[in-house]
Amino acid sequence: MAETNFVDYVKIFCRSGKGGRGSAHFRREKYIPKGGPDGGDGGDGGSVILRGNRNYWTLLHLRYQRHIFAGHGEPGGGAQRSGKKGESRIIDVPCGTVAYDAHTGEFLCDITDDGQEVTLLKGGRGGLGNQHFKTATNQAPRYAQPGEPHEERWVILELKLLADVGLVGFPNAGKSTLLSVVSAAKPKIDNYPFTTLEPNLGIVEYREGKSFVMADIPGIIEGASEGRGLGLRFLRHIERNSLLLFVIPADSKDIKEEYYILLNELKKYNPEMLDKSHILAISKSDMLDEELMDAITEELPDLPYVFISSVTGFGIQHLKDVLWRELNSENYIPITVSRESLVHRNLDISQLEFEPEEDFEDEDDDDMFYDEDDF
Structure with missing residues (x-):
């Protein structure tokens, strides 16, 4: 039997990107003794985003693309260089698509308009470099934050024609x-x-x-x-x-x-x-x-x-x-x-x-640090 070109139900695995770690770096240049901390921040991880697209009328394009991963954030560097952000993944779906968590059945979002965007999974935030932890009593912090972890889940996309x-x-x-x-x-x-x-x-x-x-x-x-x-x-x-x-x-x-x-x-x-x-x-x-x-x-x-x-x-x-x-x-x-x-x-x-008409969450920093000796 010939395969139909109309697909109104798919189950996909999505994973956002984890945040890059911050840098525990110190400025070391000739003639500049004790340059101090200058570690840059890690880049944020990419998110997974659903976007309504009026040019689609079926979920056929997702039938053989069951795993969708966003990019990870890159670690920060010295000289206050921030890491590159991870690439977000945008999933174009027809207007009328509803998303549910495949394991709990929880309603996630309803895409009804062309161009409407909803973040399914948010990328992890990049960690802060050691430049942020310098104080009068701790002028040479040797630690920085790791990036926040990624999120992942199985998602059911169900199309209801508009x-x-x-x-x-x-x-x-x-x-x-x-x-x-x-x-x-x-x-x-x-x-x-x-x-x-x-x-x-x-x-x-x-x-x-x-x-x-x-x-x-x-x-x-x-x-x-x-x-x-x-x-x-x-x-x-x-x-x-x-x-x-x-x-x-x-x-x-x-x-x-x-x-x-x-x-x-x-x-x-x-x-x-x-x-x-x-x-x-x-x-x-x-x-x-x-x-x-x-x-x-x-x-x-x-x-x-x-x-x-x-x-x-x-x-x-x-x-x-x-x-x-x-x-x-x-x-x-x-x-x-x-x-x-x-x-x-x-x-x-x-x-x-x-008939006649009537008138009618951002979490706080996890207090998770690592020492520059760890990497």
Whole structure:
């Protein structure tokens, strides 16, 4: 089986750099007796940093780079020369990446913005040279500080796709076809269950140059929250979608029941997903006449709905209008797109039925010293 290009979970070992030791050096020059201490400080160790990068959409580049080490700081020298700092390692990850400690499960950080940087492991501080320990009663200190040790840990990076609209539905509901019609995305489309084995993102162009991001999440089945089908692998991607578009085909035996099964799986995985705005798209509606549409409408759950056909384009523009309106509303506003508004495909958004809007640690020095005789 061909290897997927989409990777949303990796486990990596990270280690920061240790600090360089300070120098216990004395100035020794001709004609300058008792020059005194002039040992320089050690360089700080490099840190390991996570950085959001909008040019990445997968963690594939980290699959074969499991060990990431920052550089160590160099020791200080005489004549108050400081050691070179260790090189930090920056790990570029897609926006939407969450980091956890692999052993404790502790949440470390959440990268949501392009250019956002979070220090995973801080490099050790360089030790102070003996020039810092000269006093009136101790004018020739023969000791300096060692550098602070490095930090290391196993880290789990988990990607949760960031999108404005997430497509939710059973396998073969028409999600991939819809995404391919409204955007330039080219997801795999075929007539068998679980055709889509990885999430797909597409930019949906709207009126007057506006756009929003839509994500096609691989099919969910009953029991997915317990590991059935594709299991939990893709449910996490739905968490980061502002709005959930439930796609259920018109030839479904019971549209309302399918909707509640999908809703129940989301609730079991994360109850907070029920707080998102939900819209229902009844796909494959080109096979329906007005009488069937009326019959289906009477059995639909109580939420905004749109009849669409990705093959003929029926209802697609109206679906975009509804999604855009919902994405840009300050509060959730119930939206109803009826069969009558879809029969006349040239109606503009002003003819859709909307409810009126309301006004709305640094540690102290470890007191660890070493004598110049030790090196």
